[in-house]
Amino acid sequence: MNTPHNSTSSPASIMSKDNLLLLVLKMRTFIALFLILAFFTVMVPGFLEPSSLVIMVKHIAINAFLALGITFVIITAGIDLSIGAILGFCGMVAGWLITKGIVLPMLGIAIFPSIWLVVPMVLVIGGLIGALNGLLITRYNVAPFICTLGTMYIVRGAAMLLSGGETFTGLSGNPQLGNTGFELIGSARLLGLPYAIWMMFILAAVIAYIAKRTQFGRHVFAIGDNEHSAELSGVKVARVKVWVYTISGLCAALAGIVVSSQLVASHPATGIAFEMNAIAAVVLGGTSLAGGRGSIMGTLIGAFVIGILADGLVMMGVSEFWQMVVKGLVIIVAVIIDQKQSRLQHKAAIVKQK
Amino acid sequence: MHSSDTADVVMRAEAISMVYPGTIALNEVDYRVYRGKVNVIIGENGAGKSTLMKILAGVQQPTSGRIFLNEEQVTFSSTRDAASRGVGMVHQELNLFGNLSVAENIFLGRERQRGLMPIDTAEQHRITAELMARLNQDIAPSELLSNLKVGQQQLVEIAKALADQADVLILDEPTSALSKTEIELLFEVIRDLTAQGVSIIYISHRLEELMAIGDHITILRDGNLQSEALIEAIDVPWIVREMLGSDPVTDFLKPGREFGEPVLEVRNLSLVSTTGLTLVDEVSLEVRAGEIVGVYGLMGAGRTELMECLLGLQRYQGEITLDGQSVHEGTSTSERIRRGMCLVPEDRKKNGIFPVSSVSNNMTISSLWRRLKHRFTIDEPAEDAAVNSAINTLSIKVSSPDIEIRALSGGNQQKVVIGRTLLTDPKMLLLDEPTRGIDIGAKGDVFDMMVSLSERGIGVLFSTSDLKEIMAVSDRILVMSGGRLTANVSRHDATESALVSASAQGL
Numbered sequence: 001m002n003t004p005h006n007s008t009s010s011p012a013s014i015m016s017k018d019n020l021l022l023l024v025l026k027m028r029t030f031i032a033l034f035l036i037l038a039f040f041t042v043m044v045p046g047f048l049e050p051s052s053l054v055i056m057v058k059h060i061a062i063n064a065f066l067a068l069g070i071t072f073v074i075i076t077a078g079i080d081l082s083i084g085a086i087l088g089f090c091g092m093v094a095g096w097l098i099t100k101g102i103v104l105p106m107l108g109i110a111i112f113p114s115i116w117l118v119v120p121m122v123l124v125i126g127g128l129i130g131a132l133n134g135l136l137i138t139r140y141n142v143a144p145f146i147c148t149l150g151t152m153y154i155v156r157g158a159a160m161l162l163s164g165g166e167t168f169t170g171l172s173g174n175p176q177l178g179n180t181g182f183e184l185i186g187s188a189r190l191l192g193l194p195y196a197i198w199m200m201f202i203l204a205a206v207i208a209y210i211a212k213r214t215q216f217g218r219h220v221f222a223i224g225d226n227e228h229s230a231e232l233s234g235v236k237v238a239r240v241k242v243w244v245y246t247i248s249g250l251c252a253a254l255a256g257i258v259v260s261s262q263l264v265a266s267h268p269a270t271g272i273a274f275e276m277n278a279i280a281a282v283v284l285g286g287t288s289l290a291g292g293r294g295s296i297m298g299t300l301i302g303a304f305v306i307g308i309l310a311d312g313l314v315m316m317g318v319s320e321f322w323q324m325v326v327k328g329l330v331i332i333v334a335v336i337i338d339q340k341q342s343r344l345q346h347k348a349a350i351v352k353q354k
Numbered sequence: 355m356h357s358s359d360t361a362d363v364v365m366r367a368e369a370i371s372m373v374y375p376g377t378i379a380l381n382e383v384d385y386r387v388y389r390g391k392v393n394v395i396i397g398e399n400g401a402g403k404s405t406l407m408k409i410l411a412g413v414q415q416p417t418s419g420r421i422f423l424n425e426e427q428v429t430f431s432s433t434r435d436a437a438s439r440g441v442g443m444v445h446q447e448l449n450l451f452g453n454l455s456v457a458e459n460i461f462l463g464r465e466r467q468r469g470l471m472p473i474d475t476a477e478q479h480r481i482t483a484e485l486m487a488r489l490n491q492d493i494a495p496s497e498l499l500s501n502l503k504v505g506q507q508q509l510v511e512i513a514k515a516l517a518d519q520a521d522v523l524i525l526d527e528p529t530s531a532l533s534k535t536e537i538e539l540l541f542e543v544i545r546d547l548t549a550q551g552v553s554i555i556y557i558s559h560r561l562e563e564l565m566a567i568g569d570h571i572t573i574l575r576d577g578n579l580q581s582e583a584l585i586e587a588i589d590v591p592w593i594v595r596e597m598l599g600s601d602p603v604t605d606f607l608k609p610g611r612e613f614g615e616p617v618l619e620v621r622n623l624s625l626v627s628t629t630g631l632t633l634v635d636e637v638s639l640e641v642r643a644g645e646i647v648g649v650y651g652l653m654g655a656g657r658t659e660l661m662e663c664l665l666g667l668q669r670y671q672g673e674i675t676l677d678g679q680s681v682h683e684g685t686s687t688s689e690r691i692r693r694g695m696c697l698v699p700e701d702r703k704k705n706g707i708f709p710v711s712s713v714s715n716n717m718t719i720s721s722l723w724r725r726l727k728h729r730f731t732i733d734e735p736a737e738d739a740a741v742n743s744a745i746n747t748l749s750i751k752v753s754s755p756d757i758e759i760r761a762l763s764g765g766n767q768q769k770v771v772i773g774r775t776l777l778t779d780p781k782m783l784l785l786d787e788p789t790r791g792i793d794i795g796a797k798g799d800v801f802d803m804m805v806s807l808s809e810r811g812i813g814v815l816f817s818t819s820d821l822k823e824i825m826a827v828s829d830r831i832l833v834m835s836g837g838r839l840t841a842n843v844s845r846h847d848a849t850e851s852a853l854v855s856a857s858a859q860g861l
Contacts, residue, residue, distance in 0.1 A: 213731050215722040222719050225708035231667065232699050232706075233720040233774065234688035292710045349761035352753050 069251025077291025130249020224291025442515025765796025
C-alpha cells in the first residue's frame with residue numbers, strides 16, 4: 001500500500017537526489033492541494049473565509065462519498081460506471097418513499113415510512129444494485145466496464161421511470177404522516193459543521209480502516225495485484241469482488257440521500273457524469289487503474305483537489321469551459337507523475353535491496 | 355575436426371560463451387549442424403541448450419565466440435537478421451494470432467504491400483498454398499487460425515519459418531503439446547523437409563522421440579559441450595549417463611528416516627478438460643507424515659493439474675483424504691488451506707507473487723485468518739512477528755519486510771512464497787516445480803527447507819522435471835506420463851534410466 005504521505009526513507013541513508021524526488025512524488029497530492037489552496041488564497045479575496053470553506057467542503061463531500069466507494073473497485077482493477085446513476089436513482093427512491101409512500105393497492109392504503117426507515121431502505125437498495133454488478137461480473141464474466149455501463153443506463157432509466165422524468169419536491173415530509181426530518185441530513189450541523197462533512201470523514205476513516213487492518217482489505221489489494229495468485233492463496237475472489245461492488249453501490253446511495261436532502265428535492269437526472277469526477281479523484285490520489293496499488297487517504301485528498309479546483313475557478317470567474325480544460329490537464333499530469341513515481345519507486349526498492 | 359566433415363556442416367558455432375552476471379550459461383561451446391539432417395540437442399534444464407539456440411537464432415548475442423553459416427562468418431543482430439540468412443526458429447510457445455487467417459499469420463509484419471496500395475492478399479494466399487503443399491497439408495490459406503488443431507498450428511509456425519527460405523530450422527520442444535497422431539504427422543513433415551535439404555535442430559526431453567527422428571545428437575551439460583554422436587551408435591542409457599554425468603547425486607536426506615500415518619490419500623483422481631482431454635487419469639497416491647514424495651514427469655504430463663485438483667482449483671472426480679478426513683470435491687480452496695493443505699505454485703510470476711505488494715503482505719495473505727483480533731482486525735504485532743520469524747528461518751535476504759517483492763531475486767521471491775505456505779501451518783505441503791528459475795544456492799536452501807519440514811512431520815509432495823533433483827530429495831518417486839502414474843518406487847530402487855522410460859510411457 002502506498003499512502004502518498006508516508007516516507008519510507010531510512011534515517012541512516014543520506015537523502016540522495018532520487019530519494020528526495022521520490023518523496024516529493026509520493027506527497028504530490030498533498031503538495032498539489034497546498035499549491036492550489038495557496039493559489040486561490042492569493043487570487044480570490046476571502047477564499048479562506050470559514051463560511052466559503054464549509055460550502056466548498058460540502059460540495060467535496062458528495063464526490064468524496066462516490067470516490068471512497070469506488071476506490072476498492074479500482075484497487076481490484078475493476079471500474080464502476082454506474083455510481084452516478086445509482087446516486088440519482090437512490091435520491092428518487094427516497095423522494096418516492098417520502099412523497100408517495102409504499103402503496104398497497106389490494107388494501108387501498110399507502111404506508112409512509114419514517115425517515116429512520118427510509119434511509120436504511122435506500123442504502124440497502126443501493127447496495128443491492130452494487131451486488132448485482134458484482135454478481136454479473138463474477139458469475140457471468142462480464143467485463144466490469146461493460147457491465148456497469150449497462151447497469152448505468154438501466155438504473156438511470158429506472159430513475160426517470162419512477163417519476164416520468166419529473167422532480168419530487170417537498171421532501172421535508174408531512175408532520176401528520178410522521179416522516180419529517182429528511183432535510184436535516186443536508187442542512188443540520190454538529191459543532192458548526194454540516195452532517196455531510198462529518199459523514200465524509202467518518203466514511204473515509206471506516207474505509208481506510210477496512211483497507212489497512214482487515215482481512216477483507218488485504219484480499220482486495222491481493223486480487224488487484226495478481227488474481228491468479230489470490231485464488232491459489234485461498235482468497236475467495238468472487239465473494240470479495242461482489243462485496244467491493246456492493247460497497248460502491250452503498251456509498252453511491254449515501255451520496256444520493258445527501259444530495260436530495262440538501263436540495264429537499266430529487267431529480268432523476270442528478271448525478272450524471274459524477275462517476276467521472278469520482279474516478280478522477282481516485283486516480284489523482286495515486287490509486288492505479290491497473291489494480292493492486294492505492295490508498296484511501298489519497299482518494300480523499302484527490303477529491304479535495306478536484307473540488308477546490310472547481311469551486312476556486314468559479315470564484316475567480318473562470319468560464320465553465322476553461323474549468324473543464326484545466327480539470328482534464330490536472331488528471332493527465334497526475335497520471336504521468338504516477339507512472340514516473342512507480343518507476344522510481346521500483347528503482348529505489350532495488351537499490352535498497354542491494 | 356576432419357576436413358571432409360565441413361562439406362556436410364551447414365552451420366557451425368565456435369567457442370561460444372554466454373556470461374550472465376554471476377553465472378556462465380555457455381562455456382566455449384563448439385557446435386555443428388549437419389546439412390539435411392535432424393540434429394538433436396539435449397541436456398538438463400539449465401544445461402544451456404535454449405541459450406545456445408537463442409544465439410543461433412539471433413534472439414541474443416553471445417559474449418564471445420563465432421558463428422559460421424556455410425563456412426562464412428556471420429553475426430546476427432536480431433531474429434529478423436537471422437531469418438534473412440535462412441535460420442528460423444519455432445518456439446515452444448506458439449506466437450500466433452487466433453483471430454487472423456493462416457496467410458495473415460504467416461505474413462504478419464512483412465505483408466506483401468507497397469506504398470498506399472492494399473495488401474496483396476492473392477499473392478499471400480498463393481505463397482501460403484505453396485507452403486502448405488510443401489508440408490503436405492490441406493489447410494486453406496483463408497482459414498481462421500483458431501479453427502486449427504494445435505498440431506496444425508505448429509505446422510503454420512513451421513510454414514512461417516519456411517516462408518523466409520529457412521535452411522536451418524530450430525524446433526524447440528515441438529511435441530510438448532501434441533497428441534500421438536499429431537507427432538507422427540510432424541515427423542513426416544520433418545522427414546520431407548530434410549529430404550528437401552532443410553537442416554533441422556530438434557530440442558526435446560523425450561528420449562524415445564529423439565531416437566526415432568534424430569540423426570546426430572549433441573549433449574550439453576552445465577553449459578559445456580558434453581558429447582556428440584550419431585544416433586545409430588548409441589542408446590537411451592548412454593544419453594542419460596552423458597546428460598547427468600557420473601558424479602554422485604547430492605543427497606539431502608539422512609539415513610533412517612521414519613514416517614507416520616498417511617496425511618494425504620488420493621483414490622482414482624481424474625480430470626477431464628473442457629475440450630475433452632484427459633489431463634489426470636485415475637491417479638491414486640499416498641503421502642505419509644514426514645515423507646517427501648517427488649513426482650517426476652515431462653512438461654504436460656499432468657503434474658500441475660494434479661496439484662490443482664488437490665487444492666480444489668479444478669473440478670475433478672475421485673476421492674481425497676486429508677489427515678484422515680475426507681475432502682469433498684466442492685470444498686473451496688480457502689477451506690482446504692485452513693485444513694492444512696497448501697501449494698507453492700509452478701509459475702512464480704504468474705501464480706505465485708503479488709508483485710507490487712510488500713514482502714510482508716505477500717507472506718501473510720494465506721494465513722490472515724490465523725492472526726485476527728475479535729475475528730475482524732488483523733493483529734499487526736502478531737503479523738510482524740510471524741513475518742520476521744519466517745524471514746529468519748528461511749534466510750530470506752531482504753532489507754525490510756515493507757519492500758515490494760518484485761525488487762527481490764527469483765530465489766528470494768520463491769522463499770517468500772514458501773514462507774506464505776508455512777505461515778498457514780500446513781500438514782501437507784505441495785510444491786510444483788519449486789526450483790524453476792532460481793539459482794543453485796537458493797535451490798539448496800529450498801531442499802534443506804523441505805527436508806526440515808518433513809522432519810517436523812509435514813507430508814511433502816513436490817514435482818520436478820529434473821532427474822537429479824528428484825533423486826536428491828525424494829523418499830519415494832512417482833512418475834507421471836500423459837496424466838497417468840507410470841511408476842511408484844522407493845528412492846533406493848530407482849534408477850535414472852527406468853525413470854526416464856517411465857516418463858515416456860504411453861506417449
